[in-house]
Amino acid sequence: MNIKKLEAFTTQVRRDILRQxxxxxxxxxxxxxxxxxxxxALYQEVMEHNPDFNMDGKxxxxxxxxxxxxxxxxxxxxxxxxxxxVEELNTFRLIDSRLQGHPTTHEGLPGVRVASGSLGxxxxxxxxxxxxxxxxxxxxxxxxxxxxxxxQEGQNWEAIMxxxxxxxxxxxxxxxxxxxxxxxxxxxxxxxxxxxxKFEAFGxxxxxxxxxxxxxQVIDGLNEAKSRTxxxxxxxxxxxxxxxxxxxxxxxxxxxxxxxxxxxxxxxALSQNPETLGDY
Amino acid sequence: xxxxxxxxxxxTRSGFGAGLTELGRTNPNVVALCADLVGSxxxxxFIDENPERFFQVGIAEANxxxxxxxxxxxxKIPFAGTFANFATGRVYDQxxxxxxxxxxxxxxxxxxxxxxxxxxxxxxxxxxxxxxxxMLPGMTVINTCDYNQTKAATLAIxxxxxxxxxxxxxxxxxxxxxxxxxxEIGKAVHLLEGxxxxxxxxxxLVWEAIKAAEQLxxxxxxxxxxxxxxxxxxxxxAILKSVKKxxxxxxxxxxxxxxxxxxxxxxxxxxxHPAPQEFVATQDTFGESGxxxxxxxxxxxxAEAIVKASQKxxxxx
Numbered sequence: 001m002n003i004k005k006l007e008a009f010t011t012q013v014r015r016d017i018l019r020q021x022x023x024x025x026x027x028x029x030x031x032x033x034x035x036x037x038x039x040x041a042l043y044q045e046v047m048e049h050n051p052d053f054n055m056d057g058k059x060x061x062x063x064x065x066x067x068x069x070x071x072x073x074x075x076x077x078x079x080x081x082x083x084x085x086v087e088e089l090n091t092f093r094l095i096d097s098r099l100q101g102h103p104t105t106h107e108g109l110p111g112v113r114v115a116s117g118s119l120g121x122x123x124x125x126x127x128x129x130x131x132x133x134x135x136x137x138x139x140x141x142x143x144x145x146x147x148x149x150x151x152q153e154g155q156n157w158e159a160i161m162x163x164x165x166x167x168x169x170x171x172x173x174x175x176x177x178x179x180x181x182x183x184x185x186x187x188x189x190x191x192x193x194x195x196x197x198k199f200e201a202f203g204x205x206x207x208x209x210x211x212x213x214x215x216x217q218v219i220d221g222l223n224e225a226k227s228r229t230x231x232x233x234x235x236x237x238x239x240x241x242x243x244x245x246x247x248x249x250x251x252x253x254x255x256x257x258x259x260x261x262x263x264x265x266x267x268x269a270l271s272q273n274p275e276t277l278g279d280y
Numbered sequence: 281x282x283x284x285x286x287x288x289x290x291x292t293r294s295g296f297g298a299g300l301t302e303l304g305r306t307n308p309n310v311v312a313l314c315a316d317l318v319g320s321x322x323x324x325x326f327i328d329e330n331p332e333r334f335f336q337v338g339i340a341e342a343n344x345x346x347x348x349x350x351x352x353x354x355x356k357i358p359f360a361g362t363f364a365n366f367a368t369g370r371v372y373d374q375x376x377x378x379x380x381x382x383x384x385x386x387x388x389x390x391x392x393x394x395x396x397x398x399x400x401x402x403x404x405x406x407x408x409x410x411x412x413x414x415m416l417p418g419m420t421v422i423n424t425c426d427y428n429q430t431k432a433a434t435l436a437i438x439x440x441x442x443x444x445x446x447x448x449x450x451x452x453x454x455x456x457x458x459x460x461x462x463x464e465i466g467k468a469v470h471l472l473e474g475x476x477x478x479x480x481x482x483x484x485l486v487w488e489a490i491k492a493a494e495q496l497x498x499x500x501x502x503x504x505x506x507x508x509x510x511x512x513x514x515x516x517x518a519i520l521k522s523v524k525k526x527x528x529x530x531x532x533x534x535x536x537x538x539x540x541x542x543x544x545x546x547x548x549x550x551x552x553h554p555a556p557q558e559f560v561a562t563q564d565t566f567g568e569s570g571x572x573x574x575x576x577x578x579x580x581x582x583a584e585a586i587v588k589a590s591q592k593x594x595x596x597x
Contacts, residue, residue: 055353056353056354056355057353057354058354058355062353064350104381104382105381105382105383106381106382106383113353114349114350114353114378114382114384115377115378115381115382116377117377118373118376118377120342121342121346121373121374121377121378122346123346124342124343124344124345124346124347124349124350124374124378125346125347125349125350125353125378126350127343127346127347127350128346128347128348128349128350128351128352128353128358129350129351129353129354130350131335131347131350131351131354132350132351132352132353132354132355132356133354135311135332135333135354135356136354136355138354154342155342155343155346155374158337158338158340158342158343159343159346161338161340162337162338162340162343162347165338166335
């Protein structure tokens with residue numbers, strides 16, 4: 001692992017996120033910036049995956065993004081991991097683009113295996129894919145990412161109950177604990193109580209990443225999660241992140257959940273994240 | 281007039297169960313999921329023979345639909361079974377996003393559709409499911425009429441790549457289509473030749489349409505009877521060919537007249553060949569408790585209703 005190189009990657013991804021949403025004056029930068037280290041760790045270090053995309057994904061690890069609104073970070077990392085040309089990030093949310101507002105298979109974008117955007121559906125899909133891996137005697141893993149606010153959707157708890165009850169132990173589900181959702185803090189909108197205790201009560205093996213914006217911690221955490229698979233329990237990572245991380249004026253607030261920066265704000269944000277791998 | 285014989289009453293859900301069992305033996309990619317209704321869906325034989333390919337999800341239909349979508353990603357062909365009400369309205373958004381929009385090869389298998397579910401009453405009697413499912417882009421919608429056809433359809437949809445809604449029911453009804461008959465998705469079955477009125481029926485109403493045609497023949501009215509098992513994609517050609525001959529049509533279905541087969545047929549006709557049409561269907565109402573026969577009678581879903589509608593529509597020519 002070359003941590004300096006990976007950190008440079010995250011800086012470029014942050015630029016990509018900001019430039020994508022700025023161009024179309026829409027999209028979700030906050031959660032995307034908060035999960036940049038997670039996506040970088042997953043696609044650049046932790047997962048075994050094949051950018052020559054094959055929907056079935058046999059013989060490789062799979063990732064499902066359940067909180068599809070953070071598509072800017074997903075698209076940037078997929079593109080910079082070789083799934084499609086980086087220049088295509090220019091088409092984010094434009095007419096006739098494969099980079100829809102929320103990720104979808106419908107336009108055939110490599111790297112996306114199910115549509116997400118309507119929240120709470122990703123874990124169920126991932127469980128199905130994980131069970132198919134077991135039937136296929138494929139020992140690779142299935143990863144998911146969920147927003148914390150997303151856990152307010154009831155379907156998650158059906159899936160959480162199923163995965164533990166049926167020992168889906170080739171599944172690693174990460175919850176992005178940034179404590180924010182559109183209408184305010186999760187504690188104000190709908191308090192979810194002790195998520196660690198809840199997952200544990202449902203029968204999951206739960207671990208935490210204290211700082212999900214520390215790349216080394218995220219990589220170590222994901223590797224630790226990997227080592228806990230295959231032991232009869234699905235693995236949950238509660239990953240504490242800062243929404244808007246990497247741009248000072250986007251942090252400590254839910255204001256940038258679904259709002260794009262204007263020209264001046266973009267310039268300021270980009271100056272805090274200097275170009276590393278070359279802009280698209 | 282050609283005669284159709286009931287070879288012995290059987291439930292369509294058992295046709296599904298028999299088809300699934302056969303698929304378990306012949307297609308290693310077929311897997312099944314159920315939300316705590318294994319007995320009602322007649323899935324036990326499949327489970328006994330292929331326990332590793334069955335997923336009991338409990339009373340959690342949303343998770344079942346999502347899991348089915350995920351299983352396709354490993355190349356499996358999932359058959360997800362529950363009651364029609366819980367297989368559609370309850371999980372509409374899961375089907376919309378994770379299955380239809382994501383173009384997943386999921387077979388949604390819905391038993392106990394319509395009022396003939398009987399005594400359980402309106403909470404379980406969905407009359408809106410055909411409409412819900414046919415509105416989803418890319419979704420194939422099939423409503424079978426008897427045991428043999430349901431078994432054949434179950435086998436056929438495994439060979440078809442893409443999302444399918446397969447609708448069948450609970451009561452024992454006449455079994456009259458050929459055993460081991462070929463099921464062609466999207467292809468209407470022309471049951472009876474006639475000149476005065478076209479009767480287009482689906483599901484449990486197909487047998488009622490045959491009985492109605494027999495009664496009408498005694499009154500000197502000859503009926504063209506078509507079994508539409510696939511509501512989407514609809515066999516426009518078969519419908520137009522018949523209606524051009526008879527110049528009027530009765531549609532018959534165990535479903536709300538809003539959103540059902542009748543509206544699909546009306547769309548074909550207004551676009552191509554306008555003709556008088558009568559709808560044998562429920563009239564924008566919920567069902568209620570009762571025996572299947574009582575309910576079919578009360579809600580106007582039987583041969584008598586088709587006879588009356590036929591006489592009326594002929595008068596409108």
